[in-house]
Amino acid sequence: MLLLKRLLAWFQPDISRPLTQAWLAALWMSLLANWPLWEQLRSLSLGTGFLLAFAGMVTAATGAVLSLLAWPRLIKGVLVLLLLAGAALAYFIGTYGIVFDPSMVVNMVQTDARETRDLLSWRLLANLLVLGALPAWWLLRRPRAPHQAFRHRLGGNLAAFGLGLAAMVLLALSVFATLSSTMRNHKSIRYMVTPLNAVYSVGAVAARNLAGPKGPPAVIGADARLLPRAEGAKPPLLLLVVGETARAMNFSLNGYARPTNPELSRLPATQLFSLGDVTSCGTATAASLPCMFAPQGHSAFDADKPQENLLDVLQRAGLAVLWLDNQSGCKALCDRVPNDFTTQLPAGATPLPAGMCNGEECFDEALLHALDRRIAALDPERLRRGLVLVMHQMGSHGPAYFKRSPPDLKPFQPECRSNELQQCPREQVVNGYDNTLVTTDRLLSRAIAWLQTKQARFDAGMLYVSDHGESLGENGLYLHGMPYAIAPAEQTHVPMILWLPEDGALATSLQPGCLATLRDKPASHDNLFHTVMGWVGARADVYKPEWDLLAGCR
Numbered sequence: 318m319l320l321l322k323r324l325l326a327w328f329q330p331d332i333s334r335p336l337t338q339a340w341l342a343a344l345w346m347s348l349l350a351n352w353p354l355w356e357q358l359r360s361l362s363l364g365t366g367f368l369l370a371f372a373g374m375v376t377a378a379t380g381a382v383l384s385l386l387a388w389p390r391l392i393k394g395v396l397v398l399l400l401l402a403g404a405a406l407a408y409f410i411g412t413y414g415i416v417f418d419p420s421m422v423v424n425m426v427q428t429d430a431r432e433t434r435d436l437l438s439w440r441l442l443a444n445l446l447v448l449g450a451l452p453a454w455w456l457l458r459r460p461r462a463p464h465q466a467f468r469h470r471l472g473g474n475l476a477a478f479g480l481g482l483a484a485m486v487l488l489a490l491s492v493f494a495t496l497s498s499t500m501r502n503h504k505s506i507r508y509m510v511t512p513l514n515a516v517y518s519v520g521a522v523a524a525r526n527l528a529g530p531k532g533p534p535a536v537i538g539a540d541a542r543l544l545p546r547a548e549g550a551k552p553p554l555l556l557l558v559v560g561e562t563a564r565a566m567n568f569s570l571n572g573y574a575r576p577t578n579p580e581l582s583r584l585p586a587t588q589l590f591s592l593g594d595v596t597s598c599g600t601a602t603a604a605s606l607p608c609m610f611a612p613q614g615h616s617a618f619d620a621d622k623p624q625e626n627l628l629d630v631l632q633r634a635g636l637a638v639l640w641l642d643n644q645s646g647c648k649a650l651c652d653r654v655p656n657d658f659t660t661q662l663p664a665g666a667t668p669l670p671a672g673m674c675n676g677e678e679c680f681d682e683a684l685l686h687a688l689d690r691r692i693a694a695l696d697p698e699r700l701r702r703g704l705v706l707v708m709h710q711m712g713s714h715g716p717a718y719f720k721r722s723p724p725d726l727k728p729f730q731p732e733c734r735s736n737e738l739q740q741c742p743r744e745q746v747v748n749g750y751d752n753t754l755v756t757t758d759r760l761l762s763r764a765i766a767w768l769q770t771k772q773a774r775f776d777a778g779m780l781y782v783s784d785h786g787e788s789l790g791e792n793g794l795y796l797h798g799m800p801y802a803i804a805p806a807e808q809t810h811v812p813m814i815l816w817l818p819e820d821g822a823l824a825t826s827l828q829p830g831c832l833a834t835l836r837d838k839p840a841s842h843d844n845l846f847h848t849v850m851g852w853v854g855a856r857a858d859v860y861k862p863e864w865d866l867l868a869g870c871r
């Protein structure tokens with residue numbers, strides 16, 4: 318009964334209450350300050366029912382957002398600002414056909430006084446007066462809000478927010494077919510919804526600015542070039558496999574007691590070199606990847622200063638570059654080079670085998686599918702000089718390790734089948750994790766088999782390195798992402814594996830036996846940029862031979 322009474326009290330049209338004012342303003346702005354939106358929708362002839370539902374959605378959404386701001390000392394100022402902004406927006410949208418998105422906020426901030434003057438007009442003044450100033454004046458004359466306990470007001474505001482959202486969802490569902498097709502075909506409509514467009518856009522720009530300055534990336538290695546090759550020498554093909562969440566200590570190639578590298582271990586020790594002491598640049602993908610592909614190294618790399626990366630430099634030197642992703646994307650590393658997802662097959666490719674993908678993600682072996690076709694689509698002129706093919710694995714990404722190994726590749730049993738790792742016995746967590754490493758082992762070994770088929774055309778080789786490690790319950794820690802300074806070795810020690818066929822041009826150019834000494838030499842992600850540059854015979858001012866792992870063997 319008490320609840321019902323309270324509910325009714327919220328709906329009492331006491332216009333001194335902030336919540337009432339918020340919803341009245343929402344109704345006013347939705348119906349009147351959106352006149353360009355209603356004109357546009359009317360011209361699309363979608364029917365009166367749809368128009369009414371859409372108007373209800375806009376009102377409900379606006380009311381919901383304003384409900385959160387319905388506090389006595391706040392609401393009037395917010396509403397006056399939004400009423401005036403909405404009135405001006407209505408004029409500009411209706412008159413100039415502009416839409417209000419984040420880039421418009423940036424434009425506005427950069428507009429000078431002269432440009433602003435050019436936009437002023439009597440019609441703007443009329444819009445401002447009728448749609449903005451008039452309701453604002455009325456609002457400012459309302460009496461002070463009656464006192465209400467904080468938690469009651471908070472409860473009321475949250476309830477109004479929830480009701481507004483629920484109403485919007487129900488209305489959207491009632492016209493879903495028309496709504497989805499209209500929003501798809503007329504993408505600009507969402508930016509016409511005043512004043513939510515302004516609230517969203519200003520918020521988005523503010524968030525972006527708070528996140529640090531963004532601009533075009535600074536050019537690095539502007540003088541990138543390729544060293545001349547011997548007459549008749551084959552161009553390099555370097556497969557760079559970027560691993561995910563693989564930790565060095567669980568690789569049997571590095572001395573782990575369980576056979577997590579059954580396939581790679583069979584390759585001759587004269588071709589395969591697993592470096593046993595490699596540290597990562599970060600403890601999370603977003604931190605490690607940009608740093609791995611930068612020339613500065615861990616101590617000098619600044620993620621807030623956008624710059625080009627290894628792939629840009631290789632491409633500028635004249636090589637073909639292809640980033641193939643089986644994860645969530647390349648963190649802007651591949652923005653300026655050819656890139657593809659495993660789920661996007663090139664034209665004419667045979668479909669991925671059944672069970673390879675589940676609609677959401679693919680096993681890493683999908684990276685090997687249709688490779689020849691993907692390469693054939695690259696610039697032939699660049700291919701003649703060489704190719705750097707990057708494969709970005711899903712690897713051992715947790716916590717659902719059990720999803721990362723295919724059913725036929727789970728030698729360690731039983732494995733934890735939950736993503737709440739703390740709920741599983743630790744051995745099961747490790748079993749699930751080690752199964753992902755066996756999966757990576759097979760991927761790398763099959764990748765090498767594929768590279769061997771390219772040796773007639775290319776001087777082929779492979780470099781595998783993981784982005785960071787993983788905690789598997791040591792000291793109660795799971796997953797990764799600890800601040801670097803206090804991160805345990807499990808998270809910062811990563812596997813790095815080189816495969817160079819001993820009869821290849823690169824291997825024969827190195828001092829005999831020298832590569833084997835790398836196995837015990839400390840290395841890090843700092844070496845990656847420079848080692849790749851040296852591997853494919855590229856040079857630029859940013860190249861540091863002392864950080865090139867192979868330079869000491871030349």
Ligand SMILES: [Zn+2]
Binds near residue numbers: 561562601603784785
């Ligand atoms: Zn990662």
